[in-house]
Amino acid sequence: MHGVKISGIGRAVPELELSNDDIAKFIDTSDEWIASRTGIKSRHISTGETTTDLAAKAAQNALEDSGLNAHDIDLVIVATVTPDYTMPSTACSVAQRLGIKNATCFDMAAACSGFIYASEVAVSFIKQGNYENALIIGADVLSKGLDWEDRNTCVLFADGAGAVIYQRTNENKIVKILTASDGEGSDLITLPALSEPNRFNANQNTQKYVYMNGREVYKFATTAVPQNIQDVLVDTGYTPSDIDLFILHQANARIMDSVAKKLDVDNQKFFKNLQNYGNTSAATIPIALVDARAQLKKGDKLIFSGFGAGLTWGSMLVIWD
Numbered sequence: 001m002h003g004v005k006i007s008g009i010g011r012a013v014p015e016l017e018l019s020n021d022d023i024a025k026f027i028d029t030s031d032e033w034i035a036s037r038t039g040i041k042s043r044h045i046s047t048g049e050t051t052t053d054l055a056a057k058a059a060q061n062a063l064e065d066s067g068l069n070a071h072d073i074d075l076v077i078v079a080t081v082t083p084d085y086t087m088p089s090t091a092c093s094v095a096q097r098l099g100i101k102n103a104t105c106f107d108m109a110a111a112c113s114g115f116i117y118a119s120e121v122a123v124s125f126i127k128q129g130n131y132e133n134a135l136i137i138g139a140d141v142l143s144k145g146l147d148w149e150d151r152n153t154c155v156l157f158a159d160g161a162g163a164v165i166y167q168r169t170n171e172n173k174i175v176k177i178l179t180a181s182d183g184e185g186s187d188l189i190t191l192p193a194l195s196e197p198n199r200f201n202a203n204q205n206t207q208k209y210v211y212m213n214g215r216e217v218y219k220f221a222t223t224a225v226p227q228n229i230q231d232v233l234v235d236t237g238y239t240p241s242d243i244d245l246f247i248l249h250q251a252n253a254r255i256m257d258s259v260a261k262k263l264d265v266d267n268q269k270f271f272k273n274l275q276n277y278g279n280t281s282a283a284t285i286p287i288a289l290v291d292a293r294a295q296l297k298k299g300d301k302l303i304f305s306g307f308g309a310g311l312t313w314g315s316m317l318v319i320w321d
């Protein structure tokens with residue numbers, strides 16, 4: 001078995017910043033409601049930047065950060081639920097933009113857990129010896145799937161991309177990844193795919209936008225996530241207090257505070273940047289990693305943890321190199 005480490009990270013967000021006050025100008029909400037319930041103050045929303053644009057920009061930044069060349073990359077996975085095209089995959093378009101040739105490229109849909117799921121696949125492939133350098137991107141432009149008159153959802157979600165390059169090494173730095181799902185909760189967060197009626201089938205599906213049962217998702221996240229992190233820690237022989245920084249999916253500050261409490265960890269050890277970005281779905285963890293980098297030291301033990309539609313969830317333990 002080979003070892004794997006993170007060798008480069010990058011992020012990209014659209015230029016437009018939309019504050020809670022900006023949103024309160026067109027729907028019945030307030031900065032006070034949004035900030036106190038979620039921790040979100042502002043987010044970036046596309047005015048034309050596509051999922052591919054953001055994914056390619058984040059990937060280019062990660063490539064430069066790693067010091068690798070495009071021809072070194074032999075696997076590209078884009079975790080997204082908002083691709084610009086169902087075919088070709090976003091991963092193929094990103095490879096074309098960066099000049100990556102002959103890599104295995106595909107997209108993966110695991111919603112807000114997408115980055116962890118894609119990481120598990122890439123890390124397993126590298127450990128088995130099939131690949132050397134994998135470019136993993138979490139990218140979503142959820143603003144195109146939002147009903148901007150639905151205050152239950154449009155204040156929460158936003159657009160962005162984050163990328164990580166996993167590289168084969170002798171010394172393993174990706175200690176453990178554990179993912180899971182529960183399809184019983186598949187109706188709690190939904191966004192329909194293509195649903196045009198055809199000549200033979202008058203499609204009755206009228207849902208167009210993101211739907212979320214916020215209360216049930218909150219209950220799920222505050223139960224499944226601490227258990228999943230505990231499982232990773234037990235499997236690896238660490239305790240919560242051994243971890244230097246927890247980087248969770250940036251959906252809601254209250255979820256992170258609840259997970260910290262359940263693990264009996266100071267919530268200052270839970271990195272938060274959702275105040276500036278909102279919930280960018282598959283992109284939140286790699287974007288947060290870029291923003292957290294200044295406070296990381298070589299050898300730090302990090303937990304990444306994602307959760308979302310499916311229901312899906314997953315956590316990983318990483319040694320920062």
Ligand code: ACO
Binds near residue numbers: 038217252281307
């Ligand atoms: N502004 C003002 N009022 C609002 C808003 C808003 N933006 N949104 C909802 N309300 C109102 C509701 O209409 C409701 O009013 P009513 O009582 O008159 O009917 C009231 O606020 C309470 O609504 P709830 O939905 O019960 O509010 P709650 O306290 O549960 O907070 C929230 C909602 C923030 C969404 C919470 O349920 C939550 O955080 N859930 C987790 C969701 C999450 O994190 N999802 C992302 C993870 S999954 C993924 O990333 C895909």
